[in-house]
Amino acid sequence: MVKALVIGDPIEHSLSPVMHNVAFNQAGIHGSYEKQRVTSEELDGFIQGFRNSGYAGCNVTIPHKVSILPYLDEIDEEAREIGAVNTVVNKNGKLIGYNTDGRGFLLSLKEKITKPLTDLSILLIGAGGASRSIAYALKKENPKQFSIANRSEERLRSLLRDLKEERIEPLSLKRAEEDLSRFDVLINTTNAGMYPEVQTVPLNLHHLKEDAVVCDIVYNPLMTRWLETAKDKGAEIDNGVSMLVMQGAMAFEKWTGIFPDTDKMKQIVIEQLRR
Template sequence: MKKLYGLLGCPVEHSMSPEMHNDLFTYYGIDGYYHAFHVEAENLGNAVIGLKALNIEGFNVTIPHKVSIMRYLDEIDDIALNIGAVNTVINNNGKLIGYNTDGDGFIKSLETVITKSLSDTKILIIGSGGAARAILISLAAKGAPNIDVSNRTLTSASQLRSECQFKLKGSALSLKEAEENIQQYDVIINTTSVGMHPNIDNIPLSLNKLLPHTVVSDIIYNPLQTSFLIEAARRGAVTLNGVGMFVNQGALAFHKWTGQFPDVNRMEQLVINKLGGHTEC
């Protein structure tokens, strides 16, 4: 009988995770199967009990369950606790252990394009939601303290920074302040949904003062190249879309489940083909 893995979310019908992980099981000769389970919020507890009864090896968690799943787990990794959300669960002899691979997935993607060490990199995060929180805390945990957070609501940016348990320098900024000082940054990361399909012409802030060779990242991957990234590339920036974060968080989950770190390039190409596009501007 194949080992069972899965995804809990609502909705899950358009998730690329099953195709990505099942391809890896075949590629590495692992007798496993990954299934996406549509679970309504009120049924989450029963779903976890059912998966435990089925002796599931591990599962991912997506919207809207990343926070609420935590009450049903036996143990939670310290970084996931600080983030306040779990996206990956391992079944260790009946004990469900929660992790968050979103932030580290982003960092692995970022490390393919940055030239400085994280400790010497000046970073701007745009947004203060769940993705911003995962990226901020994971970067700080990896020794990147020089991080400013900019958001439409300044109090949200301040609160996000104050709740990080790792060493941080930098400030909370308004979007206008970030625009005026954008030339200071080595890396700029948009974690908001601004520019996502169907509102593809929108950008989160002006790049008028952007310096060439700055790394500009957008965690959106539909479209593959947002207006924000297109404008950044026009100004000579190095751009990074959201595919890398998506595949690397999946690769880290796969590694936790199987002990095998997978071919990220293979995963990325599968996702790009599925999206019907390419990653170059």
């Protein structure tokens, strides 16, 4: 039996168990996936027990994505560059850390775009942990133009230093709004519009290109006010469910060797959110 779980604090809201258990069923694997609240004080004890627990691995969410690093025996190069881990593989007691967030987002984005990223201009909004993971994945795709906008100039400068990519253009939110018509893809990585602050938006879309692709990593609500506005303006839209599912599918593959049916995973997550 393949066993996995997600750890974090808080963890009650996590939809990972429903989508991973569907993935086990669809793949014909006898497996189970749980969620477990692990506080920062409990992380050390959890890791000690986890090594010999028989679990194939775990997902890691807030607040442990960075603090788990010293406990791991090996860290994938991309996760090391990002400085955070969201997936751990337990290989007979040897713990290996990965970060599937950025590449998971990339898989979901590629389902929406009709041109290669090398032909597209991209605007990433935000400079937090999610933005960092997505930016690392995107820069390897060599987009035609890559800009990052953030409210805090200091935090944006820090991210750009870490990315070590001179071609990325830093923008204020005001400048990004003014220049919006030059971007083919917009990606919100902030929590603007997330429940309960559903009326907030990361930036206005007055100058949005009609055929732009607009992505929001928020998935509660399923349709943020920002995405609704983008849709009304003729854009192709995508919410945070796609990234959630794709990063989960990549973790599932690392534990089982099988890439799961992501359509079924998306379906069950959307059903849960609509409830």
